[in-house]
Amino acid sequence: MEILLSPEELERVRKNRIEIEKRFQDLEGLEKTLKTLRFGYLFEHRNNLRVRLEEMKKLYMELVEFEGKARKDKEFLMKVRKELSRENKNLRKELEGIRGEDKG
Amino acid sequence: MKIRVKAKRRRGKVTFNVPDEAFKRIEGLGKRYGFRIEEVLRIILLHGYIDGEKGEANFGTLEEEISELERALYELEGKWSPLKFKSYYLAMDNQNLAIQLSGMIAENKRLRKMLGKPERDFSDVEGLIHYYLSFKNKG
Structure with missing residues (x-):
């Protein structure tokens, strides 16, 4: 099996050769190391997920609130449009009546 | 198992002779904790061991x-x-x-x-x- 490293890393391996050979024999030490690294990864991943979920919940609640407001606003704006349309129509008629009287 | 460690565009290498049984156990440990064999070997070669005592x-x-x-x-x-x-x-x-x-x-x-x-x-x-x-x- 071949492992490719940078020239600096290869130099470090050369210098620490004896210690590395001991590491290849210390499988208990390797297992503790892998376990610690895995635990660290899982711990960080869990914390990131917690933060992301909290942010998503907050944004979702804002969106729910916005949707509710937009729905109510739509009903209100439609009601005002209907009522204003009727009022403007009556005002136009009233104005036409006055203009008709003036002409007559 | 012979593990040859080389550098890109550089002559020379370092070889480690790891008994097949030990190499299999190393591979097994990597798999168990979610590491590829290349990652495990880099830890052995470059980073050394740590002990966090996680249950x-x-x-x-x-x-x-x-x-x-x-x-x-x-x-x-x-x-x-x-x-x-x-x-x-x-x-x-x-x-x-x-x-x-x-x-x-x-x-x-x-x-x-x-x-x-x-x-x-x-x-x-x-x-x-x-x-x-x-x-x-x-x-």
């Missing part, structure tokens, strides 16, 4: 919590997209209504003035008109 029980709890959090996120993301879509189109409807209403309010003011009638108070509607006319994407 198996903690792993189980963490993994359970992670899958629970991932499930909750997945569910929330599933609800998020349709709601965003719906909200956006509701806001667009309101923007169109705001455009129509601002024209109608202007007409109402003009007609009332011509008829000598007092102006109507549209402050609540005008607030909404302003809000939706300046709406971009609140989602």
Whole structure:
């Protein structure tokens, strides 16, 4: 099996050769190391997920609130449009009546 | 198993003779803790060992919590997209209504003035008109 490293890393391996050979024999030490690294990864991943979920919940609640407001606003704006349309129509008629009287 | 360590574009190498049985165990440990064999070898060659004394029980709890959090996120993301879509189109409807209403309010003011009638108070509607006319994407 071949492992490719940078020239600096290869130099470090050369210098620490004896210690590395001991590491290849210390499988208990390797297992503790892998376990610690895995635990660290899982711990960080869990914390990131917690933060992301909290942010998503907050944004979702804002969106729910916005949707509710937009729905109510739509009903209100439609009601005002209907009522204003009727009022403007009556005002136009009233104005036409006055203009008709003036002409007559 | 012979492990040859080389550098890119550099002559020379370092070879380690690892008994096959030990190499298999190294591979097995890597698999058990989610590391590729290349990653395990880099740890052995370059980083050395650390000892954090983490119990198996903690792993189980963490993994359970992670899958629970991932499930909750997945569910929330599933609800998020349709709601965003719906909200956006509701806001667009309101923007169109705001455009129509601002024209109608202007007409109402003009007609009332011509008829000598007092102006109507549209402050609540005008607030909404302003809000939706300046709406971009609140989602």
